[in-house]
Amino acid sequence: MDYLDQLEAEAIAILREVAGQFEKPALLFSGGKDSITLVKLAEKAFRPGKFPFPLVHIDTGHNFPETIEFRDKLVAQLGEKLIVGYVQDSIDQGKVIEQTGKNASRNALQTVTLLDTILEGKFDACIGGARRDEEKARAKERIFSVRDEFGQWDPKRQRPELWNIYNGKIHKGENVRVFPISNWTELDVWNYIKRENIELPSVYFAHERDVIMRNGQWMAASEYLNMDEEDIIIRKKVRFRTVGDMTCTAAVESDKDQIDDIILEISQSKISERGARMDDKVSEAAMEDRKKGGYF
C-alpha cells in the first residue's frame, strides 16, 4: 500500500476508535494545516453520518484574520458544530495575566482556556493534530495520551501502546488527547493536502505582507505584536510554514504560491518546521515543559 494510503487508513481507524470509546469527544481545530487535514480525515471516517464530535477552537484573539475567516467558511460547508473558547475571557476573568514586553505572546495563556473549555464541555477525549516528527517531546507521545485532572502529561507514566490497540479507559475528570496523525511528517501532510485537493488559508501561500525582523525571524506586523521605534516595518513577499498566533509564528521569505512549489521548497529546506516557532525557542525543553502543563 502506498504510504499516504497507509497513513490515511491508520488515522481514520484512530478517529473511529475515539468515536467508539468515548462519550464526549471533541476535535481541536486551530485553523492550521494539520487540523484542517484532521477534518478531512474525519469526513472520511464518518460520512455520510455526522461527526460524532464538535470542532473546538481555542481563540487567542491574536489569530491571523485569514485563519478565522477560513474556519467559519469551513464549518459552514461541513454543517458541523463549532465551539470557541476565548483566551480574552480567561484574561477578563483574571485567570491569566497578559504578558508584557516585546516578546509577549498569548501562546502560554491558551493552556488555561483550553483546560477550562474541556471542563465546561465535559470532553473526555480531545483530538489534536500534533505530529511526532515536530519536536523531541512529541516524539515520545502516545497516540492516546492520558492527561490528569490538571491536563498534565507525565512522560514517565505513559501507557504502553501495543499493536493498533488503543486504551482509552480513564477516570472521571481525566481526559485523553488523541493524535491521529502522529506518524505523519510535515511533508506527508503537504503531499496529502495536494493529493486530496484540500483548501488551506491563504497565509500558507506567498503573499505581500508588512513584516518586522525579530530575533532573526520575520514576524507579521500587527496590532498584537508589541512594537517600538526600533522595529522597522518592511513589505515582503512571504508565506507561513506553520500557523499559530501572529505573535509567535514567523514567516519565511518565499514567492511560492503553488502547492507543488511549496512542497519542493519544504523538501529542500534546511530548517525544521518548528524552527519558525518562537514558542519552542524559550528553552531547550520548552515543549516538554508546556506539555507537562496541559499544552499539546
Place this chain on the structure above:
Amino acid sequence: MDILKFLTAGSVDDGKSTLIGRMLYDTESILQDQLEAIQNSSRKNDDGSIDLAILTDGLKAEREQGITIDVAYKYFQTEKRKFIIADTPGHIQYTRNMVTGASNADLAIILIDARKGVIEQTIRHSYLVSLLALEHVVVCVNKMDMVDYSEEVFEKIHADYHSLAVKLNLHEVTFIPVSALKGDNIVNNSLNMPWYKGKSLLDHLETVPVREMDALLPARFPVQWVIRPQTEELHDYRGYAGRVASGAFKVGDTIKVLPSGMRSKIAKIETFDGEHAIAEEGKSITMHLEDEIDISRGDMISEAERQPIVSNLIEADICWMDTRELDTSATYFIQHNSKLTRCKIQEILYKVNINTLEKVNADAFGLNDIGRVEIKTADELAFDPYETNKRNGGAIIIDSRTNVTVGALMLRAAL
C-alpha cells in the same frame, strides 16, 4: 513508496543511539536548526566531533540522567522508502518498552558489541523479537573499529548467534558488521572491511521485502463503529466502519459475524472516495451486508471459509507491564481489536527466564515478567493464534482499578 517500521534493540553502551544518529545524519535527515542545537550542546565525543547520540535523546529528564526512558519515534526517508524507527532502550527494566516498540515493527535491529559478542542481553532482545513474531532480524555487529575490523571476530559472533536464532525460530536473520561511530557499512559499504560482501545497513533496510505473506491470511474485519445517518434520504443506511485486519474482502463474499455466527454476504464496500470491489489488509472502509443483522462495535466480520477461534477460555503468552503484580483473583479488562470485555487471568502456567530461556515456576508475576497463562473472558473473543496472524492475535490487559495497560497478550489457543 511504502513504509518500513523498525525497532532498534541494544543498550546505550552498544552504541544504539549513535547508530540511529548516524543513519539520520548520513541520510541528511537532520536539519540545520536541529544540528545547531546539537552543536551547541556541551556533550562531545572524545575527539571533539558532535555526539550523534544526542539526536535520539528527547526529554530533559533523560538528558539529566543520560538514559532513554521511553519509546521514541523517529522518521526519515530516502528515495526508496519511508522509515519509522521505534527507539527502545535496552536496560532490563525496560522489557516492557521493547515489547511495545516491537508490536508495531516489521523488522528488528539487534546490536551486538563486537568486543563482547552474544551476551545475556542479546538473548533477551532476541527472545522478545521472536515472541512478538517480527518478520525480519538484522544483527548489527557494532564497534568493528575497536576490533581492527576483524573478519574472525565477526564470523565467531555470526556462528554464536546462528545457534540462538535456530533455538528461537528466527528465520530471516541478516548479519552486518558495522561501526556506527565511524559510519562503516551504515549508509555506504565500508572500505575498512573489504571481506564483507553484503549490503550496507541502509541498503538492506531499503530493499528488504515487507508483508509479502499477508495477502494469504484469512480475511478479518473488526467492527469499530456503525454509521447510521438516520436522515430522511439515508433512512435505511447502515454501514459497518472498521479497518481490515488481515486478508481481503470482495463484494459478494459470504461472511460470518462473530461471535454470533450469523451469515450474510457483502453487498457493498465503500469509502468516502467511492465504492470498491475489494478491500485488502490495512484499508479503513465501510462495509454493507445483504441482510439486516444486529452488529455492533466489538463484533468481528470474518470470511466464511477460514474462521477464527471463538472462545472464552484462552491460553496466551503474556508480558506483564505494571509494577503491581499480576493477581489471579482480580478481574481485569481485555481489549482485542475493537472488543473490550472483562477477564480473569485464572492460572499462570509458567514463567520464562528470558536470559536463559528456561521455563520456571511462577509464584509471583511482576513487571517485565513473561510467561504462559490461562484466561477466562466474560464475552467470547474471535481470534487467531498470534504466530499465524498477529493482526488478530494480540490483546492487552487493562487494570480495572487504575485503567492502566498492564499486560500484552499473544493469544495462542482455546483451552
